[in-house]
Amino acid sequence: MPPAECPFCEIVDRSDPDVREVYRDANVVAFFPTDPAVLGHTLVIPRRHVPDIWSLRTEEAAQLSAAVLRLAEAIRAAVVPEGFNIIQSNGAAATQTVSHLHVHLVPRNDADAMGPIWPQETDYSEDRKDDVLNRVKSAVSSLKPVEPEVSPEDRRKHLDYIQAVVTRQSAASASAKGWLLPVVTALFGFALTQHVWLLALLGMFLIAVFAYIDANYLRSEKAYRALYNAVSRSERMVPRFTLDPTDAHEPQCGDAPAAAKWKVLRDKYLPPREVWTSWSIAPFYSAMLLLGVGVAVTAAFTADKAAIPLPHGPTMTTTVVSTVPASPAPVPAQPKSPPP
Known part of the structure; x- marks a missing residue:
């Protein structure tokens, strides 16, 4: 079924x-x-x-x-x-x-x-019972050994590994903002000084890209924090030293995902709404986008003003006379007197 x-x-x-x-x-x-x-x-x-x-x-x-x-x-x-x-x-x-x-x-x-749920009696021979006993004992001896329970030391190491991943995700989120600010500041500055509103649009596009990257960092960080909680609180048994955050998820009914492929891809690559609306994403990137809109409008307006021609008045012609001194006339050569 x-x-x-x-x-x-x-x-x-x-x-x-x-x-x-x-x-x-x-x-x-x-x-x-x-x-x-x-x-x-x-x-x-x-x-x-x-x-x-x-x-x-x-x-x-x-x-x-x-x-x-x-x-x-x-x-x-x-x-x-x-x-x-x-x-x-x-x-x-x-x-x-x-x-x-x-x-x-x-x-x-x-x-x-x-x-009653059991028969009153059975009549199996001793040989048959012994035969089944030997087969069951043989099958038991071939079973894989049961893994020992996780020791407190192993659990602590597991938590350290997960915490290291959480720290890296948090640092990556901060780095994304650090990379974005100088690039966008330069683009917005050029857009205003050169009156090129397309540069402001490019800056807004970069803001959207970095917001997506940062949101995925935050989503990953939250997933690993959930794994950390599952391990630390022993909410459910997870594989030893696993770093797969899906191991912390609630078990689903069915081995195969019931959702369509597009939903699986959406859940994998699109952060949920609570990530987008978190304090580390929405306020920062929304403010940056609003600033970009203001820069784009200002750059477009100033570009239009710079393109307006000056009004024409009465035509006036100015003649500039340059006086260049004339070269001196050549002096005719005097004939030499014959010697006495």
């Missing part, structure tokens, strides 16, 4: 208005089935679409088990049953009717509607 058709995924997505929801957190949802076997019968499901127990991740199993224990305690306090069944079925042969892993919490009383 694909996630889009899963009735339990609809409950996770809050798309079922008739559901009797009991509990919800970042990892699981608990609710009453439409037709409970007994009063207090509760289903607990992981938020991610998991068809069966073999598809469940280790951290999800721990989260689901913790929720089952909490809810079993609450149901016992509320209903005060004589007994309690915790049932988890996988496959049609085991009576699983919805292909989304779920755990039944069933408070029991004598002579309730459930009745």
